[in-house]
Amino acid sequence: MATKELPAYGDEYMHDEEEPTKCVGQRRGGWTTFPFITVSALGLSIAAAGWTTNLIVYLIQKFNIKSIHATEISNVVNGCTSFFPIVGAIIADSYVGNFFVILGSSILSLLGLVLLTLTATLDSLRPKDCKEHLETCEASSQFQLAILFSAITLVSIGMGGTRFTLATMGADQFDKRKDQGTFFNWYFFTFYLATIIGITAIVYVEDNVSWGLGYILCLAINAIGLAIFIFGKRYYRHIKPHGSPFTSIARVIVATIRKKKVLLSSESKDYYYGDIKGTFSPAVLGPTSRFRFLNRAAMKVEGDAQQQGKLSESWSLCTVQQVEDFKSLIKISPLWSSSIFLHTPIAIQMGLMVLQALAMDRHIGSHFSIPSSSFLVFTLLATAIALSVFDRFLFPVWKKLTHRSMTPLVRIGIGHILNIIGMACSALVESRRLHVVRTHNLTHQPSSVTPMSALCTATAMISLVIAVAFYLSTALIDLFQRITGWLPDNINEGRIDNVFWMLVIIGVINFGYYSTCAMLYKYNNIVEDSEQKSETAVTDA
Incomplete structure (x- = not known):
């Protein structure tokens, strides 16, 4: 019996003639939806970056929460915003679809930002500010903390529900893989642009003008993004839930x-x-x-x-x-697990970098001071530059020398090595900072600030890995604080450099584990896979 030639796995067969029947509205979708989705993503991402990036400073300055505890809270929040997208994806795929998950999440984020704005503008919703040189500060009441954490919970759920679901919905608007690829390129460009705007412009307003105005801006931008998303509803292609x-x-x-x-x-x-x-x-x-x-x-x-x-x-x-x-999935799990400890040091450094910046002189000239939370932009820029260098120089040189492309596992291995080097650089920088502070008996480092280190990974890890890494980073910070004297509330009296050296050791051990897993891992080669199937599989007549 003659058989129809099957296309290669992953090609356009995914969009056969029966596929459009899954959609409501045959003429919906396409590039008409692009401005609505990307502008919505821009607004929601700016708002999200504006409040998450500066959360540690807000907790310390406005709620009198100890610095290390504030870092732990921030890590838990970042873990939740990385875990909630998984929950949102399950709900979207199995029950209500992407549109209603994004709509509901954006509304929750809006409500959370309303509460967060109220905590910044109403004196009754936060304790009195600490006066300089006082050893004790007024603690937040249970009611004040309840409002604060309710706000953080709502905006975290909202942020998590839109982060990747919006990208998935955008890709659903296109049938051709080329169009989907172009959309993703622009979507992530928009996402990183929004993140940079959030951690620079919005954070600057929060630090140098007022927290209330900064959160009002986040609230307004979130509302505009939601309004534009809703306005584009008539043009969207809605894919029926098909199961998670x-x-x-x-x-x-x-x-x-x-x-x-x-x-x-x-x-x-x-x-x-x-x-x-x-x-x-x-x-x-x-x-x-x-x-x-x-x-x-x-x-x-x-x-x-x-x-x-x-x-x-x-x-x-x-x-x-x-x-x-x-x-x-089982086959890839050992490699997947090694990436958790690849991200855990990064998660720890993100929080401690803010504390380091708070203890340093961040002035450029006599009138401008870099917000401590804005230092994270250096990591983003360093990552973008490093990825460009890898893509344009390192990978082509590797292929020229070895006559074969660099495998994904080798690229991830390079990320492990860079992670270890980044931690070592951070330890050396902190040792130097402490030496200057203690030699001159200063409360702040007198020299101008430069980026701590450039951390880069060769591939992007899935959201769940990042969530687990943030949760684990919180546990490690708590462990270091309990059994060592390295992380007091005044970091000038501690040894953050020792924390980084410990992370270097953990990174080296984890790299050894990863290397073992990588050597034992076998790629699914088409030819080898077919030969294996002929020996081990039973075929239907």
Whole structure:
């Protein structure tokens, strides 16, 4: 029987003739939606960067929270804003779609910014400011903290719900991969531009004009972004919820447990492939032998759920593709776990960098002072420059010398090495700062400030990794504070440089772990994969 030639996996077959039926409104989508989505992203991202970046300083100066504790709170908030996108994605994919998740999240963010603005403008919602040279300050009341943390919770949920969902919705407006790629390029350019504006212009207003005005600006920009997003509703293509990949993972686990006593079969007819019309993937040839026990989830047995006389996916029956996807996730998990400790030092340094900057002379001339939280812009700029150098110089030179492209694992390894070097540079800079402070018995370093270090990673890690890294950084800061004298509230009396040296040691150990995982990892080569399938898989006649 003649067979139709299948396109390469990942090509335009994903947008076959039946695909548009998933959308409401055939003529919606396309570049008409681009200005609405990108301008909305610009407004929401500026507002988010404006309040998150300067949170440590706000907690210290306006709520009299100890510096290290303020850093821990900030890390937890950053962890939540990186974790909430996962929750938002699950809700969008499984239930209500991207539009309503973004709409609801933006409204929550708006409400949170209203509360945050009130804490900055109403004296009754915050303690009295500390007077200089006083050893004790008035602590915040339970009511004041309740309002503050309610505001932070709302804006964190709102920020997390829009961060990546808005990008996904934007990509859904296009059918062609080229258009999607162009959209993503502009979207992330907009995102980083907004972040730079937020951590420079908005933070400057908060530090040098008033916190109230700074938060009012965040509130107004957030409201404008939300209004523009809503105004573009008539032009959006709305994709129906099709289920979350996290649900598929859970179903594979549950189905495997339910069928733990079922004997595995070597016959293709005993496995469920689902409706594979219009799709192609090597996995549909049959279950592989790796993690063979998981194949039970795709085995057909008596009692499996049926619809209209045919087997259907359920919590006791999964497709071969779903099982193989879960196996791939398990395969990559060791490498994934190593990236947590790649981001943890960065998360720790982000908070401590602000404390270092607060203790330094940040004046340029007699009238301008760099806001302490704006120092994070140096990391963004250094990262952008480093990535450009890698892309235009290092990678082409590598290919010329080795006659092959640099693999993703090697690129990540370079990120590990740069992370270690960055921590070592930070330790040396802090040692020098402390030497100057203690030699001259100063409360602030007299010299002008320069960037602490340039941290760069070779690839972007997923949101969950970043969230775990921020949570872990909070635990490590608490641990260092409890068992050492390195992190007192007055950092001039501490040894932040020792913290960085400890992170260097952790980084070296983690790099060894990563290198081991990378050496044991095998890429999915198309030819090798096909040969393996011919030996281990059972094919349907």
